Amino acid sequence: MIYVFDTNSFTVLRHYFPDHFPSVWEKIGLLVSQEQFISVLEVFRELEAGGNRHPFIFKWIKENRRIFFELTTDEMIFISEIFKIKKFQELVNQKQRLKSSPVADPFVIACARVRGGCVVTEEVFKENSGKIPNVCEHFQIDYTNVQGFMNREGWKF
Numbered sequence: 001m002i003y004v005f006d007t008n009s010f011t012v013l014r015h016y017f018p019d020h021f022p023s024v025w026e027k028i029g030l031l032v033s034q035e036q037f038i039s040v041l042e043v044f045r046e047l048e049a050g051g052n053r054h055p056f057i058f059k060w061i062k063e064n065r066r067i068f069f070e071l072t073t074d075e076m077i078f079i080s081e082i083f084k085i086k087k088f089q090e091l092v093n094q095k096q097r098l099k100s101s102p103v104a105d106p107f108v109i110a111c112a113r114v115r116g117g118c119v120v121t122e123e124v125f126k127e128n129s130g131k132i133p134n135v136c137e138h139f140q141i142d143y144t145n146v147q148g149f150m151n152r153e154g155w156k157f
Contacts, residue, residue, distance in 0.1 A: 090130025
């Protein structure tokens with residue numbers, strides 16, 4: 001299974017300090033080497049732009065920059081499909097547009113769709129919302145959160 005991580009899921013991973021949870025990072029490293037733990041360049045940009053950087057996560061993402069993929073043509077085409085639905089245009093809010101801030105959500109979804117992967121996000125489904133889980137459900141794309149990711153992998157610590 002390919003897991004495509006959203007920015008907020010990297011924020012959850014910050015609680016797994018490498019000195020205290022080395023096996024978590026060993027298992028993540030194995031998935032990275034198998035190209036099953038990936039993300040998109042916009043997530044890297046969001047993490048880089050974030051003011052509340054967590055030193056070890058930021059160091060880890062810089063050392064593993066290869067997991068952050070550029071947008072492909074197929075993903076770009078799928079993003080246009082997402083935005084044809086008015087409610088899903090909320091993935092990019094007005095504040096982000098005005099500030100030209102990085103916006104990863106549609107890229108994460110498109111990456112998972114095109115690669116047959118699972119979105120890992122901490123967002124939750126909310127009726128009539130333009131959140132990641134709503135888009136995933138509409139397009140029948142698998143999604144979970146960090147806890148679900150670990151459960152799917154059968155990790156116990």
